[in-house]
Amino acid sequence: MYKDDKEKKMKSSTAFSRRSFLKSVGGGVVVLFTTPPRFSLAEESHSVSAAAADSFNAYLRIGEDGRVTCFTGKIEMGQGIITSLPQMLADELDVAVEMIDMVMGDTDRCPFDRGTWGSLTTRVFGPELRAAGAQARGILLGLASTKLSVPIEQLEVRDGVVFDRSNPSSQVSYGALTKGQAIASEMKSQAQVKSAPEYKVMGKSFRRRDAFEKVTGVAEFTADIHLPGMLIARLLRPTAHGAKLKALDVSAAEAIEGVRVVRDGDLIAVLHEKRQVADRALSMLKADYDVPESAVTEENIHAHLMSRAPEGVPVAGGGDIAEGERLSVEVIEHTYQDAYVAHAPMEPHAALASWENGKMTVWASTQSPFGLKGQLVSLLGLADDKVRVLTPYVGGGFGGKGSSPQGVQAARLSKITGRPVQVFWTREDEFFWDQYRPASIVKIRSGLTRDGKPAFWDYRVYFAGARGSEQQYDIPHHRTVAHDRGWTAAPGSHPFATGAWRAPGASSNVFAREQHIDIMAAKAGMDPLEFRLSNCSDPKYTGVLKAVAKGFGWTPAAGPSGRGVGVACGIDADTVVASMAEVEVDRSSGQITVKRVVCAQDMGQVVNPAGATSQMEGCIAMGMGYALTEAQRFRGGEILDLNFHTYELPLFSNQPKIETILIDSADPAPHGGGEPAIINMGAVIANAVYDAIGVRLFELPMTPKRVKAALA
Amino acid sequence: MGKLVQFTLNGKPVQMESDADQSLLWFLRGDMQLTGTKYGCGAGFCGACTVLVNGSAQRACLLDVQSVANKQVTTIEGLAEGEKLHPVQQAFVEHDALQCGYCTPGMILSAVSLLSDNPQASEADIIGGLDDNLCRCGAHKRIVEAVRSVALKPKS
Numbered sequence: 001m002y003k004d005d006k007e008k009k010m011k012s013s014t015a016f017s018r019r020s021f022l023k024s025v026g027g028g029v030v031v032l033f034t035t036p037p038r039f040s041l042a043e044e045s046h047s048v049s050a051a052a053a054d055s056f057n058a059y060l061r062i063g064e065d066g067r068v069t070c071f072t073g074k075i076e077m078g079q080g081i082i083t084s085l086p087q088m089l090a091d092e093l094d095v096a097v098e099m100i101d102m103v104m105g106d107t108d109r110c111p112f113d114r115g116t117w118g119s120l121t122t123r124v125f126g127p128e129l130r131a132a133g134a135q136a137r138g139i140l141l142g143l144a145s146t147k148l149s150v151p152i153e154q155l156e157v158r159d160g161v162v163f164d165r166s167n168p169s170s171q172v173s174y175g176a177l178t179k180g181q182a183i184a185s186e187m188k189s190q191a192q193v194k195s196a197p198e199y200k201v202m203g204k205s206f207r208r209r210d211a212f213e214k215v216t217g218v219a220e221f222t223a224d225i226h227l228p229g230m231l232i233a234r235l236l237r238p239t240a241h242g243a244k245l246k247a248l249d250v251s252a253a254e255a256i257e258g259v260r261v262v263r264d265g266d267l268i269a270v271l272h273e274k275r276q277v278a279d280r281a282l283s284m285l286k287a288d289y290d291v292p293e294s295a296v297t298e299e300n301i302h303a304h305l306m307s308r309a310p311e312g313v314p315v316a317g318g319g320d321i322a323e324g325e326r327l328s329v330e331v332i333e334h335t336y337q338d339a340y341v342a343h344a345p346m347e348p349h350a351a352l353a354s355w356e357n358g359k360m361t362v363w364a365s366t367q368s369p370f371g372l373k374g375q376l377v378s379l380l381g382l383a384d385d386k387v388r389v390l391t392p393y394v395g396g397g398f399g400g401k402g403s404s405p406q407g408v409q410a411a412r413l414s415k416i417t418g419r420p421v422q423v424f425w426t427r428e429d430e431f432f433w434d435q436y437r438p439a440s441i442v443k444i445r446s447g448l449t450r451d452g453k454p455a456f457w458d459y460r461v462y463f464a465g466a467r468g469s470e471q472q473y474d475i476p477h478h479r480t481v482a483h484d485r486g487w488t489a490a491p492g493s494h495p496f497a498t499g500a501w502r503a504p505g506a507s508s509n510v511f512a513r514e515q516h517i518d519i520m521a522a523k524a525g526m527d528p529l530e531f532r533l534s535n536c537s538d539p540k541y542t543g544v545l546k547a548v549a550k551g552f553g554w555t556p557a558a559g560p561s562g563r564g565v566g567v568a569c570g571i572d573a574d575t576v577v578a579s580m581a582e583v584e585v586d587r588s589s590g591q592i593t594v595k596r597v598v599c600a601q602d603m604g605q606v607v608n609p610a611g612a613t614s615q616m617e618g619c620i621a622m623g624m625g626y627a628l629t630e631a632q633r634f635r636g637g638e639i640l641d642l643n644f645h646t647y648e649l650p651l652f653s654n655q656p657k658i659e660t661i662l663i664d665s666a667d668p669a670p671h672g673g674g675e676p677a678i679i680n681m682g683a684v685i686a687n688a689v690y691d692a693i694g695v696r697l698f699e700l701p702m703t704p705k706r707v708k709a710a711l712a
Numbered sequence: 713m714g715k716l717v718q719f720t721l722n723g724k725p726v727q728m729e730s731d732a733d734q735s736l737l738w739f740l741r742g743d744m745q746l747t748g749t750k751y752g753c754g755a756g757f758c759g760a761c762t763v764l765v766n767g768s769a770q771r772a773c774l775l776d777v778q779s780v781a782n783k784q785v786t787t788i789e790g791l792a793e794g795e796k797l798h799p800v801q802q803a804f805v806e807h808d809a810l811q812c813g814y815c816t817p818g819m820i821l822s823a824v825s826l827l828s829d830n831p832q833a834s835e836a837d838i839i840g841g842l843d844d845n846l847c848r849c850g851a852h853k854r855i856v857e858a859v860r861s862v863a864l865k866p867k868s
Contacts, residue, residue, distance in 0.1 A: 078810075214816050215797065215816055215820060217746070217748020218789075219813055221814065226742075276731075346815045347812065348751070348752075395813070396814060396848050611808075617854070619850065621851075621853070622848065652845075
């Protein structure tokens with residue numbers, strides 16, 4: 001977690017120059033603004049050490065041509081903020097979205113930002129961006145008032161033109177107002193933003209503004225950038241995590257004309273101007289490793305992890321478990337297990353580094369340009385203004401591009417060779433060096449009273465983290481304990497690196513909780529939806545549950561009904577989400593077919609309904625993978641699934657029919673959209689499978705083998 | 713050492729010396745700087761590098777340059793006519809049928825090939841035809857809808 005003193009230290013040590021920023025921006029009206037620190041679980045482990053921090057995190061400019069530019073360290077990786085952030089500004093500034101340009105993820109042009117993750121952009125950055133827009137509008141109105149000699153109260157703005165309400169021909173454009181100006185204003189208190197009835201752009205669906213570039217192949221991703229004299233690096237990958245290099249023979253590779261072999265500590269690379277020559281050279285390296293013995297595999301990992309589980313830390317609680325046990329006529333106890341899952345973005349990690357005139361410039365596929373910059377500043381011992389990170393379009397992140405080791409690799413190689421160097425991981429590199437969603441265990445004990453009400457809830461999560469572990473039901477005696485620090489764990493726990501994976505921990509926790517609630521409902525002889533509704537008084541939950549039931553056409557029945565329908569609900573990034581699924585299970589093959597998923601979410605204010613819907617659909621589609629097919633196989637630190645022929649991503653042919661419902665929320669604040677709808681996927685399918693065939697699957701993914709074993 | 717190879721790339725003739733192991737993918741991305749053709753897996757599993765060879769979808773990562781000698785190769789850069797998008801490209805824009813956009817060129821070219829073989833492709837045909845193209849963001853539903861909308865359009 002970022003401590004105040006750490007932030008202060010970063011700030012003083014890097015002496016971030018606001019003046020140089022402003023100089024680079026040029027004239028016009030500039031509003032600097034800051035986003036409040038928000039120390040959610042999502043941010044905890046991301047390294048931004050030594051990165052430049054300042055009192056502002058972004059700024060926007062209304063240029064002398066009337067165009068609006070938003071400079072932000074946030075990045076676009078498919079989640080769609082390149083479309084939704086301009087919608088916010090358009091409303092606050094009364095300009096068309098087409099008048100707004102986005103400059104993203106460039107550490108020289110954009111002020112410090114922690115990174116793009118945790119579904120934080122819209123809910124945390126968004127309100128500040130809007131306030132900055134409102135403040136800029138206020139400044140422009142002030143200028144217009146002087147220019148037109150009309151009191152501010154009498155002015156209106158439409159499409160970037162300020163006019164006198166009582167005499168519309170008395171008007172002046174933003175461009176005319178900003179001409180010759182160089183006003184830099186820091187955001188003070190919250191400027192008065194518009195309220196919902198005044199929105200003209202927010203709440204309306206806009207298509208992706210990057211679509212044209214992306215369908216024509218023009219859109220630039222990191223590995224698409226070529227610099228003169230650029231070398232392409234291929235990295236030597238150890239045979240296993242923890243392997244030690246015993247011997248290395250580079251002679252055959254070095255004999256190829258133009259090939260350079262670099263050995264810099266743990267970094268061993270072959271470089272050439274042509275990719276196929278670098279590929280050939282890499283295959284000629286003769287490396288011999290000592291691989292540590294390990295008996296840990298995906299089969300026994302959960303027992304291994306339990307043997308290394310740290311002490312638990314209570315994260316929620318109320319009442320008295322012992323009292324709850326006394327009230328129970330039935331105690332239900334189960335263990336739920338989850339596997340290592342890869343991020344597997346379609347774009348592998350890529351970086352291009354150029355060391356020139358004492359300055360390191362790195363283009364990187366990263367969710368944290370300033371985090372990478374901070375790493376480079378300290379690693380290379382450079383001044384803050386001697387490192388620049390730029391972020392082209394990122395081809396998917398899902399939490400896996402937070403730490404950007406490829407950027408460090410490229411920078412080291414560029415400094416050593418004195419040439420621009422591209423590092424573009426192969427798919428095998430990507431699977432090997434991924435920071436996996438951790439395998440995890442959840443143990444739940446719960447009780448039912450004589451009249452079928454939950455009496456107590458005793459919940460322990462190991463290695464998934466606490467996110468998503470909170471239970472939303474009215475249970476008088478309850479306790480939730482987390483035996484870990486989230487997605488990272490003490491050395492010796494996981495056989496390879498683990499990290500944040502879309503809604504970190506939540507999918508594992510929801511899989512356990514929502515199945516366990518279903519088991520309680522079945523024991524109580526109740527319809528699982530009815531059981532949830534009658535034991536939950538939070539109106540957001542009951543709202544999404546009722547909405548999804550209506551959309552799905554749910555008819556009550558106690559499980560297992562044989563119909564193959566299931567329900568699950570949860571909260572992530574402050575968004576409440578409920579899902580229903582219909583499945584078919586082939587008892588002889590064990591194959592689960594998910595026919596239909598309906599999902600309703602209450603995310604408060606919806607800025608771009610089309611974008612939010614896309615994110616929900618994406619969550620459901622991606623969630624099919626961890627639910628049914630995805631699990632990395634390994635022998636100790638050796639990664640066995642290194643490409644897509646054995647690591648099975650969701651396919652077109654196993655996608656369900658997807659329907660989404662956005663609740664017209666009573667909550668005016670915007671909440672997260674990139675992650676919530678994925679959290680229910682394991683649970684809702686498991687519950688539907690139970691409803692279909694009457695057996696429970698306590699481990700993800702729900703492979704045919706596991707279904708058959710459960711039926712046996 | 714290299715062999716003289718000629719082919720047509722996005723309507724223009726290309727002539728070059730090519731080694732036997734020169735992959736079409738890295739030739740396009742490196743020598744020609746046609747970077748719309750994406751690397752995703754290098755082994756034909758993901759479809760990100762799909763190009764059209766004589767109008768038919770092929771994985772550039774599995775082809776060497778010599779194998780396209782005297783053939784017509786179309787990459788995503790060669791699909792639109794100037795600013796006028798191909799109907800499949802246009803449908804992807806209109807359906808928001810992409811998120812990160814990295815699989816998009818391969819998806820579009822696979823769909824173009826599919827529709828040229830089967831202009832009235834049904835939803836099931838499209839799902840079957842695109843099943844070897846991977847999308848991690850989960851735009852599947854919209855991609856199918858986009859391609860289907862082209863199949864449903866009256867043909868002029």
